[in-house]
Each structure stands twice: as C-alpha cells, then as structure tokens.
Amino acid sequence: MTLLSIESVARRFPNGTEALRDASLSVAEGDFVALLGPSGCGKSTLLRLIAGLDAPDAGALHWQGGPPGPGEIGFVFQDATLLPWATAEENVWLPLRLRGIARAEAQPEIRAALARVGLQGFEGARPRELSGGMRMRVSLARALVGRPRVLLMDEPFAALDEFTRHNLQDDLLALWRDTGSTIVFVTHSIYEAAFLARRIVVMTPRPGRIATEIASPLPPQPATRFTPEYGALVAEVTAVLRRSMS
Amino acid sequence: MSWPPAIAGLLVLALWQGAVWATGVPAYLVPGPIAIVKAFLAAPGFLLLSLASTLVVTFTALAVSTVLGVSLAIAITASRWARAAIEPWAVALQVTPIVAIAPLIIAWVGEPFAALVACATIVAFFPIFSSTAIGLASPPPELLDLFRLNGASRWATLRLLRLPAALPYFLAGLRISGGLALVGAVVAEFVAGAGGFASGLAYRILESGYRLQIPRMFAALVLLSLAGIAINAALAALGRLLLRHRGEA
CATH class of the missing domain: 3.40.50.300 (P-loop containing nucleotide triphosphate hydrolases)
Structure with missing residues (x-):
C-alpha cells in the first residue's frame, strides 16, 4: 500500500x-x-x-x-546530535517526553528501543562515554522509540x-x-x-x-x-x- | 595550586623586602611585605569586616546580574523585537565608565547599599547577559529540527534544550562577571566613601591614604586581590562541578 x-x-x-x-x-x-x-x-x-x-x-x-503529526516522523541526522548532558536513556526518552509521557511510563519502550540497537546495559551512559558508532545507535533508538x-x-x-x-x-x-x-x-x-x-x-x-x-x-x-x-x-x-x- | 606560582611569588616578595631594607625607603612611600602583614595583624577584624561588607555588595550584585542577565538573554532569544529593544541599551551600559556615573547613581538611589549594588551590577551584568544569549542560540539546527518534529512548544525547547545548552556559556560569563562585580563594588565604594559613606575595603584604602597609613592601605589591597582570586577559583570550581558530565555529543 x-x-x-x-x-x-x-x-x-x-x-x-x-x-x-x-x-x-x-x-x-x-x-x-x-x-x-x-x-x-x-x-x-x-x-x-x-x-x-x-x-x-x-x-x-x-x-x-x-x-x-508530532512524533510520527523518526529522523536520524548525519551526526548523532544527542543532548550531551543527558544519559542514553534520557536521550531516547526525549521524543516521548515532548509528548508528555512520564519517564516511568516510557521506561519499557526506552529499554526496548535501546535493546533493539544493541545497547542494553548502556542506559546510564552519557554521550561522551560512548563511541561514535554507539552514539549513532542511541540516535537510531531515539528515532524508533515513538514507533514513527x-x-x-x-x-x-x-x-x-x-x-x-x-x-x-x-x-x-x-x-x-x-x-x-x-x-x-x-x-x-x-x-x-x-x-x-x-x-x-x-x-x-x-x-x-x-x-x-x-x-x-x-x-x-x-x-x-x-x-x-x-x-x-x-x-x-x-x-x-x-x-x-x- | 601548583608550586611554580608560589615559588615565584615568594621570590618577588623576598626581593621586594630586600630592596626596601637596602634602600631604606620610608614605609609611607613603599612599605615592605613584612610591614604590610604587620599592619594587617594590628587590626585584622577591622579590615576583615570591611572586606565582608564589600563581598556582600559583590555577591548581591552578582545575584542580581544573574537574574537580570539570564532573563534578558531569554527575552532577546525569544523575540526579535525584544532583541532590537534591549541589545543597544545593554551595550551602552557596558561601555559607560562606571566611575563617571557612580556619583549620580549614588545621589539618585539614596540608600547606600542599594546604590553600591546598582553600580556593581552595571559593571557585572554584561558578560552574563551576552554569553548566556550566545549559549541559548548554540544548539545545532538538527536538534531544533528534532524538537520541531516532535511538536515541542517554545517553553519545552527552552527548558529541555536551550537552557541546558547555555549552561557552559553562562558559567564562563559568570566567572568574568565575578571579578567585575568586585571591581564595580570597590569603584562604587570609592565614590561613596569620598562622600563620607564609611563601609567596605575601598573606604579603608581611602582612609589609610588620607592618614598616610600606607602599609594598611596595601594590606587592604592585598585582601582585595585575594578575594578576587578566591571568587575566580570558586566560580571555576562551580563550573567544573556542574559540567562534570558534559562532553561532545
């Protein structure tokens, strides 16, 4: 279709x-x-x-x-463009957060999105602690989390x-x-x-x-x-x- | 603190003391370091109380500058009209020599403490304002697009993106403003002190000058320098603490 x-x-x-x-x-x-x-x-x-x-x-x-509508497009840029002050989990939470979804409620979705890009266990890592490839994975998880x-x-x-x-x-x-x-x-x-x-x-x-x-x-x-x-x-x-x- | 500055400082002090002894120049012209320390120890509470008074003015001005500088930076980021209305006046204020307008401000405001804070704020305001404004505009266009795609309101974009992005810029501005607030406070105290308002280190400097207590005048100056160094170090430490998790993304 x-x-x-x-x-x-x-x-x-x-x-x-x-x-x-x-x-x-x-x-x-x-x-x-x-x-x-x-x-x-x-x-x-x-x-x-x-x-x-x-x-x-x-x-x-x-x-x-x-x-x-808002959040129905997932976008991945050439650079990971993560929030440098936020953890991987907080970065992936962002699209949901902007739609008013609380962190606790979003948690399962965030975990699933990070797992899907192979980053389970890195929820608390900040961008500077991640390699370029891992940052791009977080960026991909952020784009996927809202099921665009x-x-x-x-x-x-x-x-x-x-x-x-x-x-x-x-x-x-x-x-x-x-x-x-x-x-x-x-x-x-x-x-x-x-x-x-x-x-x-x-x-x-x-x-x-x-x-x-x-x-x-x-x-x-x-x-x-x-x-x-x-x-x-x-x-x-x-x-x-x-x-x-x- | 590393050793080289301490060693260099001690060497300079020793040379200074040696030169004073060797030439026999009187203390009311050039006091040696030992005379200066003696003058401080003769009435430590007296000078420290004055320092405290100057520091209260300094920190109040720094707090007022932070509130004013950050709010106006947000205003000029949010609205082109506000930018056109505010920016030229902020620059005008920055280039106005505080020595020239301090007497007027002190006369207009009347209440001495408020007048001193007003003068110090005029000097300290600009770095916080301009660096915060640059920081608020610093997020890459991709991140702003991402916020747009997710339907973020201006308030959400400010709170979750622009303000956190502006933090390192604000802290850099604050560190410059910290020193400037001290300078502004002292300049205002000089003007006010000449008019008879007896408080703060600047008044002690003036008074010691009038009475030819030059070692005490130097002791007050040394305290002022130490206060400036301490403020700078404290604000630098605050910056490191708040930015300890930051890095490139």
Missing part, C-alpha cells in the same frame, strides 16, 4: 539555488528507499520536505491517512569508520526486516545504497532531480556484501549515475 506519494515537487531557495525540480516518488508501506546522488542533488532537501521541516514551492505530498510511520535517515553512517559502518548497516537491515518499518535513506555512497535499499532512487544535481529508479534483487542480509550479484548491482548503479550526470 502506498504510504506517501510525492507529486512533482519543486524547491528553490531564497538565494536562487534550484534544489529540486519536478521530483516525483512514491513510498510504499514497509519500503526501504535510498535517495542516492552526489552532494547538491537535492536529496536532503527532499528528505526535509517529507519530514515537513520545509515546504515545496510547487507540487504536493500526499500521505495515506493524512500528514504525519516513517524513518528518515540523512547520511547517518557517513561520518563513521568503515568497520562500524558495516556493523550498523547490518543491524539496520535486520531491524528493518524485523520491524517492517518504512525507511527513506539518503546517501552519497553507491555501495551503501546497493546493500541496504530495496529501491535505489538516483538523483542528479543542478537542478536537483530524480534521474531514475533501480529495484534491488538482492536478499537483505549481511552475506549479500560478498556476492557477485552485489558487485553487479554496484556496477549497474554506477553506470546509471554516470550516464545521468553527463
């Missing part, structure tokens, strides 16, 4: 930059979509439009069951080292399989898009527009990384990206 359909949205910033032109996309419930492209192709802008943090100059977004209708991720693993990035990618894939969440994932990494997404949406810059879309035939599991099919998909996406840039 279609959760969200985006119909030829455009966005031009006050400084004249045409960030998006005539972009259309539909996202089904339980989908894992990657928006892939070089910097300046409008993928983050599109994500902000979906989040409702920005509004399109033209076109429209149609949500199944009406636009999302869609999880939006803006290059969340770009700043991590490769080993940590692979672990997080594997765990995100498992999490998506287990929970059936809908995920829209922005990345500039072809490898990441090909490994994670069920649908790879290729975008091109100046003006930002959607060039094409590639469906992934790969099974969503860690072993995929080492298969020839994965290599073939990376090659295909690379070729498409090259063609659409020239």
Whole structure:
C-alpha cells in the first residue's frame, strides 16, 4: 500500500539555488528507499520536505491517512546530535517526553528501543562515554522509540569508520526486516545504497532531480556484501549515475 | 595550586623586602611585605569586616546580574523585537565608565547599599547577559529540527534544550562577571566613601591614604586581590562541578 506519494515537487531557495525540480516518488508501506546522488542533488532537501521541516514551492505530498503529526516522523541526522548532558536513556526518552509521557511510563519502550540497537546495559551512559558508532545507535533508538510511520535517515553512517559502518548497516537491515518499518535513506555512497535499499532512487544535481529508479534483487542480509550479484548491482548503479550526470 | 606560582611569588616578595631594607625607603612611600602583614595583624577584624561588607555588595550584585542577565538573554532569544529593544541599551551600559556615573547613581538611589549594588551590577551584568544569549542560540539546527518534529512548544525547547545548552556559556560569563562585580563594588565604594559613606575595603584604602597609613592601605589591597582570586577559583570550581558530565555529543 502506498504510504506517501510525492507529486512533482519543486524547491528553490531564497538565494536562487534550484534544489529540486519536478521530483516525483512514491513510498510504499514497509519500503526501504535510498535517495542516492552526489552532494547538491537535492536529496536532503527532499528528505526535509517529507519530514515537513520545509515546504515545496510547487507540487504536493500526499500521505495515506493524512500528514504525519508530532512524533510520527523518526529522523536520524548525519551526526548523532544527542543532548550531551543527558544519559542514553534520557536521550531516547526525549521524543516521548515532548509528548508528555512520564519517564516511568516510557521506561519499557526506552529499554526496548535501546535493546533493539544493541545497547542494553548502556542506559546510564552519557554521550561522551560512548563511541561514535554507539552514539549513532542511541540516535537510531531515539528515532524508533515513538514507533514513527516513517524513518528518515540523512547520511547517518557517513561520518563513521568503515568497520562500524558495516556493523550498523547490518543491524539496520535486520531491524528493518524485523520491524517492517518504512525507511527513506539518503546517501552519497553507491555501495551503501546497493546493500541496504530495496529501491535505489538516483538523483542528479543542478537542478536537483530524480534521474531514475533501480529495484534491488538482492536478499537483505549481511552475506549479500560478498556476492557477485552485489558487485553487479554496484556496477549497474554506477553506470546509471554516470550516464545521468553527463 | 601548583608550586611554580608560589615559588615565584615568594621570590618577588623576598626581593621586594630586600630592596626596601637596602634602600631604606620610608614605609609611607613603599612599605615592605613584612610591614604590610604587620599592619594587617594590628587590626585584622577591622579590615576583615570591611572586606565582608564589600563581598556582600559583590555577591548581591552578582545575584542580581544573574537574574537580570539570564532573563534578558531569554527575552532577546525569544523575540526579535525584544532583541532590537534591549541589545543597544545593554551595550551602552557596558561601555559607560562606571566611575563617571557612580556619583549620580549614588545621589539618585539614596540608600547606600542599594546604590553600591546598582553600580556593581552595571559593571557585572554584561558578560552574563551576552554569553548566556550566545549559549541559548548554540544548539545545532538538527536538534531544533528534532524538537520541531516532535511538536515541542517554545517553553519545552527552552527548558529541555536551550537552557541546558547555555549552561557552559553562562558559567564562563559568570566567572568574568565575578571579578567585575568586585571591581564595580570597590569603584562604587570609592565614590561613596569620598562622600563620607564609611563601609567596605575601598573606604579603608581611602582612609589609610588620607592618614598616610600606607602599609594598611596595601594590606587592604592585598585582601582585595585575594578575594578576587578566591571568587575566580570558586566560580571555576562551580563550573567544573556542574559540567562534570558534559562532553561532545
């Protein structure tokens, strides 16, 4: 079932930059979509439009069951952006707290969200006591805790080292399989898009527009990384990206 | 406290005392450290009471500056109109030489203690105000977006994000203001003391000057310096205590 359909949205910033032109996309419930492209192709802008943090100059977004209300969007940024003074548990509590849910009442949900990202036992840890990867896990738990209708991720693993990035990618894939969440994932990494997404949406810059879309035939599991099919998909996406840039 | 400053200080004191002895310069011109300590020990309660009076003014001014500085910083963060209305006046107050306006304030306010506090507050207010304002604006845009996405009210954003984010900035401002409040209190006491209001260390300095009790004047100055160092150290310790869990996120 279609959760969200985006119909030829455009966005031009006050400084004249045409960030998006005539972009259309539909996202089904339980989908894992990657928006892939070089910097300046409008993928983050599109994500902000979906989040409702920005509004399109033209076109429209149609949500199944009406636009999302407070707390119905889970957002993960490039940096973990945790509250440095708060513990992991308090950071994950934040979205629920802002909806007026007391800590004691939220506790089971918070614990479950932290466990889901592999951080049981770290409830009382503060951000500075955690590694970059663990901070990103707390950030992911914070985005999941309110059971959002869609999880939006803006290059969340770009700043991590490769080993940590692979672990997080594997765990995100498992999490998506287990929970059936809908995920829209922005990345500039072809490898990441090909490994994670069920649908790879290729975008091109100046003006930002959607060039094409590639469906992934790969099974969503860690072993995929080492298969020839994965290599073939990376090659295909690379070729498409090259063609659409020239 | 580490050893190098103590050793350097003792060395300077020894050289100073030696020079005083060697040249035979009279104590009413340049007193040596021993004469200064003797002058303090001759009437310790007298000087310490004056110090206490100055410190009461200092801490009251610091408290008033904190309340005023933080509230006005919140006001200019919340409203563009308030920013336009408040900021130029805050700057004007900051650049006004307190020596120039202290006599007027003392004459207008009338009640001496309130007048001293008003002068010290004018000097101490600005660092708290401006650094708190910078701190309130410091949260990264992503966190502000996150609060928006979760439907946070302005009050919730202030309480759960902006105020905690501003704490290190406020504490840095407070540490500067602590020293300035002491300076402001002493300047105001000088002006008031010249007008006959007998309280505080500045009055002791003036009085000792008039009576050529120069060692006692120096003793009062030393007390003032020690008080300044103690205030600075105490506020630094307060900052470390409150920020002990902080780090990058």
